[in-house]
Amino acid sequence: MKVRRVLLFLTLFITFASCSPGHSGSNEIAFLRNGQLWTIDPDGANALAIVSSGPPVVGYNWSPTHQFLAFRTLDDTFTTTPAAKQLASNSINGQVGDVQSTINSLGVDGGTPIPTAFSSTDIRYSNVIWNASGTRLIYRQSGKANTANPADARWIIAQNDQPGGIAAKLVPPTYAIPSFSYTNQKLVAISSEGIFTTTLTGTQQHFIAQNPLPGHPLPAPLERVLWQPAHQDTHVLYAIQVATQTKAHADVSQVQLILGTLDGHTTTLTTCTCTQFAWSPDGNSILYSTGTSDTLLTITTHATFTFPVAADSIPYWSPDGRFLLLDGSDTMVMVQPARQQQRVLLDDGHTSSAPNFPFVPTVSTLLQPVANNIWASDSRHFLFQTHNRLQWQGKALSSGQGLYTATIDDQGQIQGAPVLVDKANDTQAGWTYQDANTSFLY
Numbered sequence: 001m002k003v004r005r006v007l008l009f010l011t012l013f014i015t016f017a018s019c020s021p022g023h024s025g026s027n028e029i030a031f032l033r034n035g036q037l038w039t040i041d042p043d044g045a046n047a048l049a050i051v052s053s054g055p056p057v058v059g060y061n062w063s064p065t066h067q068f069l070a071f072r073t074l075d076d077t078f079t080t081t082p083a084a085k086q087l088a089s090n091s092i093n094g095q096v097g098d099v100q101s102t103i104n105s106l107g108v109d110g111g112t113p114i115p116t117a118f119s120s121t122d123i124r125y126s127n128v129i130w131n132a133s134g135t136r137l138i139y140r141q142s143g144k145a146n147t148a149n150p151a152d153a154r155w156i157i158a159q160n161d162q163p164g165g166i167a168a169k170l171v172p173p174t175y176a177i178p179s180f181s182y183t184n185q186k187l188v189a190i191s192s193e194g195i196f197t198t199t200l201t202g203t204q205q206h207f208i209a210q211n212p213l214p215g216h217p218l219p220a221p222l223e224r225v226l227w228q229p230a231h232q233d234t235h236v237l238y239a240i241q242v243a244t245q246t247k248a249h250a251d252v253s254q255v256q257l258i259l260g261t262l263d264g265h266t267t268t269l270t271t272c273t274c275t276q277f278a279w280s281p282d283g284n285s286i287l288y289s290t291g292t293s294d295t296l297l298t299i300t301t302h303a304t305f306t307f308p309v310a311a312d313s314i315p316y317w318s319p320d321g322r323f324l325l326l327d328g329s330d331t332m333v334m335v336q337p338a339r340q341q342q343r344v345l346l347d348d349g350h351t352s353s354a355p356n357f358p359f360v361p362t363v364s365t366l367l368q369p370v371a372n373n374i375w376a377s378d379s380r381h382f383l384f385q386t387h388n389r390l391q392w393q394g395k396a397l398s399s400g401q402g403l404y405t406a407t408i409d410d411q412g413q414i415q416g417a418p419v420l421v422d423k424a425n426d427t428q429a430g431w432t433y434q435d436a437n438t439s440f441l442y
Helices: 006-017
Strands: 029-033 036-040 048-051 057-062 068-074 101-107 114-117 136-142 154-159 186-191 194-199 206-209 225-227 235-244 253-261 266-272 276-279 285-289 293-298 304-308 314-317 324-327 331-336 341-347 381-385 403-407 419-422 427-430
Touching: 029 057, 029 403, 036 057, 048 068, 057 427, 114 136, 114 154, 186 225, 206 253, 235 276, 266 285, 266 293, 381 427
Parallel strands: none
Antiparallel strands: 029 036, 029 427, 036 048, 057 068, 068 101, 101 114, 136 154, 186 194, 194 206, 225 235, 235 253, 253 266, 276 285, 285 293, 293 304, 314 324, 324 331, 331 341, 381 403, 403 419
Protein backbone atom coordinates (compact mmCIF):
# COMPACT_ATOMS: atom_id res chain seq x y z
CA MET A 1 0.00 0.00 0.00
CA LYS A 2 1.30 3.47 -0.82
CA VAL A 3 2.73 5.54 2.01
CA ARG A 4 0.90 8.86 2.14
CA ARG A 5 2.77 11.65 3.83
CA VAL A 6 1.41 14.71 5.58
CA LEU A 7 2.11 16.89 2.56
CA LEU A 8 -0.19 14.74 0.45
CA PHE A 9 -2.95 15.03 3.08
CA LEU A 10 -2.70 18.80 2.99
CA THR A 11 -2.70 18.87 -0.81
CA LEU A 12 -5.83 16.72 -0.94
CA PHE A 13 -7.63 18.82 1.66
CA ILE A 14 -6.77 22.10 -0.06
CA THR A 15 -7.84 20.77 -3.46
CA PHE A 16 -11.32 19.78 -2.30
CA ALA A 17 -11.73 22.70 0.09
CA SER A 18 -11.28 25.03 -2.88
CA CYS A 19 -14.78 24.04 -4.09
CA SER A 20 -17.50 26.55 -3.37
CA PRO A 21 -19.86 25.75 -0.47
CA GLY A 22 -22.66 23.37 -1.37
CA HIS A 23 -25.90 22.80 0.54
CA SER A 24 -26.71 22.44 4.19
CA GLY A 25 -30.33 21.28 3.82
CA SER A 26 -31.76 17.77 3.95
CA ASN A 27 -33.45 17.35 0.57
CA GLU A 28 -30.66 17.50 -2.01
CA ILE A 29 -30.23 15.01 -4.83
CA ALA A 30 -26.73 13.79 -5.66
CA PHE A 31 -25.31 12.34 -8.88
CA LEU A 32 -22.07 11.82 -10.78
CA ARG A 33 -21.16 13.66 -13.97
CA ASN A 34 -17.86 13.41 -15.81
CA GLY A 35 -16.09 12.02 -12.75
CA GLN A 36 -17.39 14.77 -10.44
CA LEU A 37 -19.80 14.49 -7.51
CA TRP A 38 -22.70 16.94 -7.75
CA THR A 39 -25.63 17.98 -5.58
CA ILE A 40 -28.76 19.73 -6.81
CA ASP A 41 -32.13 20.88 -5.47
CA PRO A 42 -35.15 18.77 -6.53
CA ASP A 43 -36.38 21.63 -8.73
CA GLY A 44 -33.07 21.79 -10.60
CA ALA A 45 -31.70 24.85 -8.79
CA ASN A 46 -28.30 25.25 -7.12
CA ALA A 47 -26.42 22.55 -9.02
CA LEU A 48 -22.89 22.34 -7.59
CA ALA A 49 -19.95 19.99 -8.04
CA ILE A 50 -18.92 19.40 -4.43
CA VAL A 51 -16.01 17.23 -5.64
CA SER A 52 -14.82 18.85 -8.85
CA SER A 53 -11.10 18.08 -9.19
CA GLY A 54 -8.68 15.24 -8.70
CA PRO A 55 -9.14 11.62 -9.84
CA PRO A 56 -12.63 10.64 -11.07
CA VAL A 57 -15.33 9.87 -8.52
CA VAL A 58 -16.73 6.38 -9.23
CA GLY A 59 -19.25 5.93 -6.43
CA TYR A 60 -20.81 7.55 -3.38
CA ASN A 61 -23.27 6.84 -0.55
CA TRP A 62 -25.59 9.23 1.29
CA SER A 63 -25.38 8.94 5.07
CA PRO A 64 -28.60 8.24 7.03
CA THR A 65 -28.58 11.84 8.32
CA HIS A 66 -28.30 13.21 4.76
CA GLN A 67 -25.55 15.52 5.99
CA PHE A 68 -22.57 13.48 4.75
CA LEU A 69 -21.53 11.52 1.70
CA ALA A 70 -18.85 8.86 1.45
CA PHE A 71 -17.28 8.67 -2.00
CA ARG A 72 -14.62 6.76 -3.92
CA THR A 73 -12.07 8.33 -6.27
CA LEU A 74 -9.90 6.20 -8.51
CA ASP A 75 -6.30 5.56 -7.53
CA ASP A 76 -4.30 8.21 -9.39
CA THR A 77 -1.97 5.64 -10.99
CA PHE A 78 -4.76 3.23 -11.89
CA THR A 79 -6.66 6.12 -13.50
CA THR A 80 -4.21 6.16 -16.43
CA THR A 81 -4.61 2.46 -17.27
CA PRO A 82 -6.85 0.95 -19.98
CA ALA A 83 -8.75 -0.94 -17.27
CA ALA A 84 -9.75 2.35 -15.62
CA LYS A 85 -11.07 3.72 -18.90
CA GLN A 86 -13.24 0.63 -19.42
CA LEU A 87 -14.74 0.19 -15.96
CA ALA A 88 -17.90 -1.90 -16.01
CA SER A 89 -20.99 -0.47 -14.35
CA ASN A 90 -24.56 -1.54 -13.70
CA SER A 91 -26.64 -0.68 -16.76
CA ILE A 92 -29.55 0.63 -14.66
CA ASN A 93 -28.03 2.73 -11.87
CA GLY A 94 -24.43 3.11 -13.08
CA GLN A 95 -22.98 1.55 -9.93
CA VAL A 96 -19.31 0.51 -10.21
CA GLY A 97 -17.95 -2.54 -8.39
CA ASP A 98 -14.81 -2.93 -6.29
CA VAL A 99 -11.94 -0.97 -7.81
CA GLN A 100 -8.56 0.56 -6.94
CA SER A 101 -9.64 3.76 -5.21
CA THR A 102 -9.54 6.10 -2.23
CA ILE A 103 -12.52 6.33 0.16
CA ASN A 104 -13.41 9.75 1.55
CA SER A 105 -16.24 11.30 3.54
CA LEU A 106 -17.51 14.82 2.97
CA GLY A 107 -20.19 17.14 4.29
CA VAL A 108 -23.11 17.97 2.01
CA ASP A 109 -22.06 21.64 2.17
CA GLY A 110 -18.79 20.82 0.40
CA GLY A 111 -16.29 21.29 3.21
CA THR A 112 -13.05 19.35 3.47
CA PRO A 113 -13.12 15.62 2.79
CA ILE A 114 -11.64 13.13 5.22
CA PRO A 115 -9.73 10.26 3.57
CA THR A 116 -10.97 7.06 5.16
CA ALA A 117 -9.00 4.50 3.13
CA PHE A 118 -5.94 5.21 0.99
CA SER A 119 -5.49 3.88 -2.51
CA SER A 120 -3.09 1.39 -4.01
CA THR A 121 -2.83 -0.17 -7.45
CA ASP A 122 -2.89 -3.59 -5.73
CA ILE A 123 -6.00 -3.09 -3.58
CA ARG A 124 -9.67 -2.65 -4.46
CA TYR A 125 -12.37 -1.11 -2.30
CA SER A 126 -16.15 -1.41 -2.45
CA ASN A 127 -18.66 1.34 -1.80
CA VAL A 128 -19.21 1.87 1.89
CA ILE A 129 -22.22 0.85 3.98
CA TRP A 130 -23.27 3.24 6.77
CA ASN A 131 -24.65 2.22 10.14
CA ALA A 132 -28.07 3.57 11.09
CA SER A 133 -26.73 6.50 13.12
CA GLY A 134 -24.26 7.58 10.44
CA THR A 135 -21.21 7.33 12.71
CA ARG A 136 -19.58 4.21 11.28
CA LEU A 137 -19.02 2.86 7.82
CA ILE A 138 -17.84 -0.48 6.58
CA TYR A 139 -16.12 -1.37 3.31
CA ARG A 140 -14.53 -4.35 1.59
CA GLN A 141 -10.83 -4.56 0.76
CA SER A 142 -9.66 -7.14 -1.78
CA GLY A 143 -6.79 -7.84 -4.16
CA LYS A 144 -6.77 -7.17 -7.88
CA ALA A 145 -8.38 -10.53 -8.68
CA ASN A 146 -11.32 -12.33 -7.10
CA THR A 147 -10.37 -15.39 -5.10
CA ALA A 148 -12.39 -18.61 -4.91
CA ASN A 149 -13.14 -18.02 -1.23
CA PRO A 150 -15.16 -14.86 -0.45
CA ALA A 151 -13.82 -14.91 3.12
CA ASP A 152 -10.43 -13.87 1.71
CA ALA A 153 -11.77 -10.34 1.25
CA ARG A 154 -11.30 -8.17 4.34
CA TRP A 155 -14.03 -6.01 5.84
CA ILE A 156 -13.00 -2.85 7.69
CA ILE A 157 -15.08 -0.70 10.06
CA ALA A 158 -14.11 2.96 10.30
CA GLN A 159 -15.39 6.14 11.90
CA ASN A 160 -16.54 8.60 9.28
CA ASP A 161 -14.88 11.54 11.04
CA GLN A 162 -11.41 9.98 11.43
CA PRO A 163 -8.62 9.82 8.79
CA GLY A 164 -7.63 6.42 7.40
CA GLY A 165 -5.95 4.04 9.83
CA ILE A 166 -7.29 5.84 12.89
CA ALA A 167 -10.17 4.03 14.61
CA ALA A 168 -10.33 1.50 11.75
CA LYS A 169 -10.90 -2.12 12.79
CA LEU A 170 -11.00 -5.45 10.98
CA VAL A 171 -14.13 -7.61 11.06
CA PRO A 172 -13.42 -11.32 11.71
CA PRO A 173 -13.29 -13.28 8.42
CA THR A 174 -16.72 -13.61 6.79
CA TYR A 175 -18.19 -15.07 3.61
CA ALA A 176 -20.97 -12.50 3.66
CA ILE A 177 -21.25 -8.74 3.62
CA PRO A 178 -21.54 -7.83 7.33
CA SER A 179 -24.87 -6.35 8.37
CA PHE A 180 -25.12 -3.39 10.77
CA SER A 181 -27.66 -3.68 13.56
CA TYR A 182 -29.99 -0.77 14.32
CA THR A 183 -29.81 -0.28 18.10
CA ASN A 184 -27.28 -2.63 19.73
CA GLN A 185 -24.12 -1.40 17.95
CA LYS A 186 -23.21 -4.79 16.51
CA LEU A 187 -22.52 -6.53 13.23
CA VAL A 188 -23.69 -9.94 12.10
CA ALA A 189 -21.86 -12.06 9.52
CA ILE A 190 -21.23 -15.65 8.37
CA SER A 191 -18.04 -17.70 8.46
CA SER A 192 -17.12 -21.36 8.00
CA GLU A 193 -17.98 -21.80 11.70
CA GLY A 194 -21.50 -20.37 11.49
CA ILE A 195 -23.31 -17.07 12.09
CA PHE A 196 -21.65 -14.66 14.49
CA THR A 197 -22.08 -11.18 15.92
CA THR A 198 -19.32 -8.78 16.81
CA THR A 199 -19.01 -5.28 18.21
CA LEU A 200 -18.27 -2.30 15.99
CA THR A 201 -14.64 -2.58 17.07
CA GLY A 202 -14.46 -6.12 15.70
CA THR A 203 -14.27 -7.70 19.18
CA GLN A 204 -16.47 -9.97 21.34
CA GLN A 205 -17.24 -12.42 18.55
CA HIS A 206 -20.28 -14.46 19.54
CA PHE A 207 -21.76 -17.34 17.51
CA ILE A 208 -25.53 -17.59 17.32
CA ALA A 209 -25.32 -20.62 14.99
CA GLN A 210 -22.12 -22.50 15.73
CA ASN A 211 -21.98 -24.92 12.82
CA PRO A 212 -21.24 -24.53 9.10
CA LEU A 213 -24.42 -23.49 7.33
CA PRO A 214 -25.63 -25.92 4.63
CA GLY A 215 -24.41 -24.90 1.20
CA HIS A 216 -22.33 -21.94 2.31
CA PRO A 217 -20.71 -20.08 0.75
CA LEU A 218 -23.78 -19.69 -1.44
CA PRO A 219 -23.92 -17.90 -4.81
CA ALA A 220 -23.03 -14.27 -4.16
CA PRO A 221 -26.58 -12.75 -4.16
CA LEU A 222 -27.68 -15.28 -1.52
CA GLU A 223 -24.62 -15.14 0.75
CA ARG A 224 -26.15 -12.82 3.34
CA VAL A 225 -27.35 -12.51 6.91
CA LEU A 226 -29.54 -9.46 7.61
CA TRP A 227 -30.75 -7.82 10.81
CA GLN A 228 -34.51 -7.36 10.93
CA PRO A 229 -35.38 -3.65 10.62
CA ALA A 230 -37.55 -1.90 13.22
CA HIS A 231 -37.55 -4.84 15.65
CA GLN A 232 -34.91 -4.12 18.31
CA ASP A 233 -32.21 -6.31 16.71
CA THR A 234 -33.71 -9.58 17.91
CA HIS A 235 -33.85 -11.52 14.62
CA VAL A 236 -31.78 -12.12 11.52
CA LEU A 237 -32.61 -13.44 8.04
CA TYR A 238 -30.43 -15.81 6.03
CA ALA A 239 -30.54 -18.68 3.53
CA ILE A 240 -29.42 -22.29 3.62
CA GLN A 241 -29.14 -24.58 0.64
CA VAL A 242 -31.64 -27.40 0.17
CA ALA A 243 -30.59 -28.75 -3.23
CA THR A 244 -28.95 -27.61 -6.43
CA GLN A 245 -31.06 -27.31 -9.54
CA THR A 246 -29.99 -29.37 -12.53
CA LYS A 247 -30.52 -29.16 -16.27
CA ALA A 248 -31.11 -25.63 -17.56
CA HIS A 249 -30.40 -23.71 -14.37
CA ALA A 250 -27.48 -25.50 -12.75
CA ASP A 251 -26.21 -22.27 -11.18
CA VAL A 252 -29.42 -21.65 -9.22
CA SER A 253 -29.91 -23.09 -5.75
CA GLN A 254 -33.08 -24.11 -3.99
CA VAL A 255 -32.84 -22.56 -0.56
CA GLN A 256 -34.78 -22.12 2.62
CA LEU A 257 -35.06 -18.59 3.99
CA ILE A 258 -34.55 -18.77 7.74
CA LEU A 259 -35.58 -16.39 10.50
CA GLY A 260 -33.14 -16.80 13.38
CA THR A 261 -32.95 -15.38 16.89
CA LEU A 262 -29.87 -14.36 18.85
CA ASP A 263 -30.32 -17.37 21.14
CA GLY A 264 -30.27 -19.84 18.26
CA HIS A 265 -33.96 -20.52 17.55
CA THR A 266 -34.89 -20.78 13.87
CA THR A 267 -38.06 -20.67 11.77
CA THR A 268 -38.22 -21.61 8.09
CA LEU A 269 -40.14 -18.88 6.29
CA THR A 270 -40.18 -20.39 2.81
CA THR A 271 -38.43 -22.70 0.39
CA CYS A 272 -37.70 -21.17 -3.00
CA THR A 273 -35.46 -21.21 -6.04
CA CYS A 274 -34.27 -17.74 -5.09
CA THR A 275 -31.76 -15.42 -6.67
CA GLN A 276 -32.08 -12.55 -4.14
CA PHE A 277 -33.73 -11.71 -0.80
CA ALA A 278 -34.00 -8.76 1.59
CA TRP A 279 -36.27 -7.18 4.22
CA SER A 280 -39.06 -4.66 3.82
CA PRO A 281 -38.38 -1.39 5.71
CA ASP A 282 -40.80 -2.23 8.54
CA GLY A 283 -39.24 -5.66 9.07
CA ASN A 284 -42.65 -7.35 8.83
CA SER A 285 -42.09 -8.86 5.38
CA ILE A 286 -39.33 -10.24 3.21
CA LEU A 287 -38.93 -9.72 -0.52
CA TYR A 288 -37.36 -12.50 -2.54
CA SER A 289 -36.82 -13.00 -6.25
CA THR A 290 -36.63 -15.90 -8.67
CA GLY A 291 -35.31 -13.54 -11.33
CA THR A 292 -38.54 -13.42 -13.34
CA SER A 293 -40.88 -12.76 -10.41
CA ASP A 294 -40.65 -11.25 -6.94
CA THR A 295 -42.61 -12.38 -3.90
CA LEU A 296 -43.45 -10.40 -0.79
CA LEU A 297 -44.02 -12.69 2.21
CA THR A 298 -45.49 -11.41 5.48
CA ILE A 299 -43.66 -13.30 8.21
CA THR A 300 -46.48 -13.38 10.79
CA THR A 301 -49.30 -14.55 8.50
CA HIS A 302 -47.25 -16.18 5.70
CA ALA A 303 -49.45 -14.32 3.20
CA THR A 304 -47.70 -13.82 -0.13
CA PHE A 305 -47.96 -11.48 -3.10
CA THR A 306 -46.09 -12.55 -6.24
CA PHE A 307 -45.65 -10.28 -9.25
CA PRO A 308 -43.65 -10.47 -12.50
CA VAL A 309 -40.43 -8.48 -12.83
CA ALA A 310 -37.83 -7.81 -15.48
CA ALA A 311 -34.71 -9.83 -14.76
CA ASP A 312 -32.54 -6.70 -14.57
CA SER A 313 -34.90 -4.53 -12.50
CA ILE A 314 -33.70 -3.01 -9.22
CA PRO A 315 -36.26 -2.75 -6.38
CA TYR A 316 -36.36 0.45 -4.32
CA TRP A 317 -38.55 0.57 -1.22
CA SER A 318 -40.13 3.86 -0.19
CA PRO A 319 -38.89 4.62 3.34
CA ASP A 320 -42.40 4.09 4.77
CA GLY A 321 -42.61 0.66 3.08
CA ARG A 322 -45.90 1.41 1.30
CA PHE A 323 -44.51 1.51 -2.24
CA LEU A 324 -41.92 -0.33 -4.27
CA LEU A 325 -40.33 0.92 -7.49
CA LEU A 326 -38.85 -1.60 -9.92
CA ASP A 327 -36.31 0.22 -12.08
CA GLY A 328 -35.35 -1.79 -15.17
CA SER A 329 -33.75 -1.17 -18.55
CA ASP A 330 -37.11 -1.01 -20.39
CA THR A 331 -39.58 0.05 -17.69
CA MET A 332 -40.08 1.57 -14.28
CA VAL A 333 -42.95 -0.09 -12.41
CA MET A 334 -44.64 0.93 -9.17
CA VAL A 335 -45.91 -1.80 -6.85
CA GLN A 336 -48.41 -1.21 -4.02
CA PRO A 337 -48.17 -4.32 -1.82
CA ALA A 338 -51.18 -3.49 0.37
CA ARG A 339 -53.42 -3.43 -2.70
CA GLN A 340 -51.47 -6.14 -4.53
CA GLN A 341 -51.28 -3.86 -7.54
CA GLN A 342 -48.56 -2.78 -9.95
CA ARG A 343 -48.49 -0.40 -12.90
CA VAL A 344 -45.96 0.79 -15.45
CA LEU A 345 -44.92 4.41 -14.97
CA LEU A 346 -42.06 4.73 -17.44
CA ASP A 347 -41.22 2.67 -20.53
CA ASP A 348 -39.29 2.79 -23.79
CA GLY A 349 -42.31 2.20 -26.02
CA HIS A 350 -41.18 -1.24 -27.14
CA THR A 351 -42.84 -4.58 -26.54
CA SER A 352 -40.71 -6.55 -24.12
CA SER A 353 -39.56 -9.98 -25.19
CA ALA A 354 -40.02 -13.02 -22.97
CA PRO A 355 -37.65 -12.70 -19.99
CA ASN A 356 -34.61 -14.93 -19.86
CA PHE A 357 -33.75 -16.71 -16.65
CA PRO A 358 -31.09 -14.53 -15.00
CA PHE A 359 -27.45 -15.44 -14.63
CA VAL A 360 -26.56 -15.92 -10.97
CA PRO A 361 -23.06 -14.74 -9.97
CA THR A 362 -20.73 -17.29 -8.39
CA VAL A 363 -19.63 -17.38 -4.77
CA SER A 364 -16.49 -15.36 -5.53
CA THR A 365 -18.28 -12.46 -7.26
CA LEU A 366 -17.92 -9.24 -5.28
CA LEU A 367 -21.43 -7.79 -5.17
CA GLN A 368 -22.69 -4.73 -3.29
CA PRO A 369 -26.03 -3.41 -2.02
CA VAL A 370 -27.55 -0.56 -4.00
CA ALA A 371 -25.66 2.53 -2.87
CA ASN A 372 -28.50 5.07 -2.66
CA ASN A 373 -32.29 5.24 -2.74
CA ILE A 374 -34.20 7.05 -5.48
CA TRP A 375 -37.04 7.88 -3.05
CA ALA A 376 -37.13 11.10 -1.05
CA SER A 377 -37.33 10.75 2.72
CA ASP A 378 -41.05 11.65 2.71
CA SER A 379 -41.93 8.60 0.53
CA ARG A 380 -44.08 10.82 -1.69
CA HIS A 381 -41.41 11.91 -4.16
CA PHE A 382 -38.91 9.90 -6.20
CA LEU A 383 -36.44 10.48 -8.98
CA PHE A 384 -35.77 8.64 -12.20
CA GLN A 385 -33.31 8.79 -15.07
CA THR A 386 -34.84 8.21 -18.49
CA HIS A 387 -32.17 5.96 -20.13
CA ASN A 388 -34.16 6.14 -23.38
CA ARG A 389 -37.40 5.30 -21.57
CA LEU A 390 -39.36 8.33 -22.76
CA GLN A 391 -42.99 7.20 -22.32
CA TRP A 392 -44.46 8.40 -19.02
CA GLN A 393 -47.79 6.69 -18.33
CA GLY A 394 -48.30 6.20 -22.05
CA LYS A 395 -47.38 9.75 -23.12
CA ALA A 396 -44.09 11.14 -24.36
CA LEU A 397 -41.99 13.12 -21.89
CA SER A 398 -42.02 16.59 -23.41
CA SER A 399 -38.54 17.49 -22.17
CA GLY A 400 -36.89 14.29 -23.43
CA GLN A 401 -33.89 12.63 -21.84
CA GLY A 402 -32.83 13.66 -18.36
CA LEU A 403 -33.11 13.35 -14.61
CA TYR A 404 -36.65 13.89 -13.29
CA THR A 405 -38.60 13.86 -10.05
CA ALA A 406 -42.21 12.69 -9.64
CA THR A 407 -44.80 13.11 -6.90
CA ILE A 408 -47.47 10.72 -5.57
CA ASP A 409 -50.21 11.09 -2.99
CA ASP A 410 -50.89 8.79 -0.04
CA GLN A 411 -52.79 6.39 -2.32
CA GLY A 412 -49.89 6.18 -4.76
CA GLN A 413 -51.54 8.27 -7.46
CA ILE A 414 -49.22 10.38 -9.60
CA GLN A 415 -49.60 14.11 -8.98
CA GLY A 416 -48.93 16.29 -12.00
CA ALA A 417 -46.20 15.83 -14.58
CA PRO A 418 -42.63 14.83 -13.75
CA VAL A 419 -40.28 17.75 -13.05
CA LEU A 420 -37.08 17.95 -15.10
CA VAL A 421 -34.11 18.36 -12.74
CA ASP A 422 -31.14 18.11 -15.12
CA LYS A 423 -30.55 17.28 -18.79
CA ALA A 424 -26.81 16.55 -18.61
CA ASN A 425 -25.27 13.06 -18.82
CA ASP A 426 -25.73 12.20 -15.13
CA THR A 427 -25.26 8.79 -13.52
CA GLN A 428 -25.85 7.18 -10.11
CA ALA A 429 -28.53 9.69 -9.11
CA GLY A 430 -29.64 9.15 -5.51
CA TRP A 431 -31.92 11.07 -3.18
CA THR A 432 -31.49 9.39 0.20
CA TYR A 433 -29.65 6.75 2.22
CA GLN A 434 -30.27 3.13 1.24
CA ASP A 435 -30.54 0.60 4.08
CA ALA A 436 -28.45 -2.38 2.98
CA ASN A 437 -30.77 -4.78 4.87
CA THR A 438 -33.59 -3.84 2.48
CA SER A 439 -31.53 -3.91 -0.72
CA PHE A 440 -30.73 -6.61 -3.24
CA LEU A 441 -27.10 -7.09 -4.29
CA TYR A 442 -25.59 -6.11 -7.66
